[in-house]
Amino acid sequence: MTRIVGVHGVLQYRPGDPLRAGEAIAAQWREHLGPDRPPGLEVAYFADLVRKPGAYGEPLNVDRLDADAWSLLTSYLVAALPDLDDGGRLRVSPRTGMAILAGRRNVNGAATHGFLVAFAREAARFLRAHGRAGTREAVTARVARRMAGADVVVAHSLGAVVAYETLWAHSPIAIPLLITIGSPLAVPGAVFPHLSSPTVDGRRGRPPNVDRWIDVLDPRDLFAVPGGEVAALFDGVEAHAERRVPAFDAHQPGGYLRSEPVGRALTGLDLVNRAGSGQVDRAVEG
Incomplete structure (x- = not known):
């Protein structure tokens, strides 16, 4: 059976056992993939490692961001709103910038604020090089344990960043197909x-x-589009653009998992095992 490991995005924290949390997300992903897709899917869960220690709930309020998350959000908005770029600084406040972005994209302003704050907060905690020591290492170590032996890794949103960093940090892991x-x-x-x-x-x-490596992008996706597609800055990527769902939901995993490029890659997967090793030799789209 093809073993697929998903790596989730932001706002996926669930209290309790991380294994059960990952299984709950995996069940949702399996529903999106549908009955004709390979059934062996699990999710590498890391949301508990990129949240404030001891906090059950964190307000999705830009004024509550720490300096690293504030800087990341500002950098994101500079990329998303180049006409408001003042030498690498945003000409308006981040709160105003998010409202302008929502208006230009014709999406809900409050929801845009919440998702961008969550992204900035969780991404900053994963990427920061100081402060809460070892977060990136802890996340990639846990995700690497799940990835080991996978035939396919499907990584969404911040999970794509986590998967990419995990694969560079843990070179013994061999993955035939990264989506x-x-x-x-x-x-x-x-x-x-x-x-x-x-x-x-x-x-x-x-x-x-x-x-x-296949990258699937909805051109209306608020998180993926600023600064260009992945293929514009990364070598060895097969890029696919796909419009599937209403604009604000363009970033949600469901639309991507139901998209034609993902379905074609998974249902047409031909996995050949090395004799006696249990390791995958190659992945070919049929």
């Missing part, structure tokens, strides 16, 4: 400069332990 959906990897300032992989002429590469 990123709604990925913010290419967002300049906010994400791209903080990745650990090497750059060549301002570009980063596909992890060397990944045979094939």
Whole structure:
């Protein structure tokens, strides 16, 4: 059976056992994939590691962001609103910038505020190089344990950043197929400069332990589009653009999981095992 490991995005925290939390998210993903997709899907859960220690709920309020998250959000808005870029600084407050962005994209302002605050907060905690020591290492170590032996990794939103960093940090893991959906990897300032992989002429590469990388993007996705598609800044990526759902829901995993490029990659997967090793040799789209 094909083993698929998902890596979730933001706002996925569930109290209690991380294994049960991951299974709850996996059950939702399996519903989106539908009955004709490969059944062996699980989710690598990390949301408990990118939240404030001891906090059950954190208000989705831009005024409650710490300095790192504030800086990340500002960098994101500079990329999303280039006409408001004042030498790398936003000409308006982040709160105003989010309202302008929501208006231009014709999406709900309060929901945009909440999702962007959550993204900035969780991404900053994962990517920061100081403060709460070891968060990136703790997240990638846990996700690596789930990824080991997977035939396919499907990584959504911040999970695409986590999966990418995990694969670079844990080179013994071999993944025949990586699918990123709604990925913010290419967002300049906010994400791209903080990745650990090497750059060549301002570009980063596909992890060397990944045979094939497919990136699926809805061009209306608030998180994935600022700064350009992943293929614009990463080598070795097969890019697909797909419009599937109403504009604000464009970032949700369900629309991506039901999309034609993802379905084609999964249902047409031909996995050949190395004799006696249990390791996957290659993945070919049929």
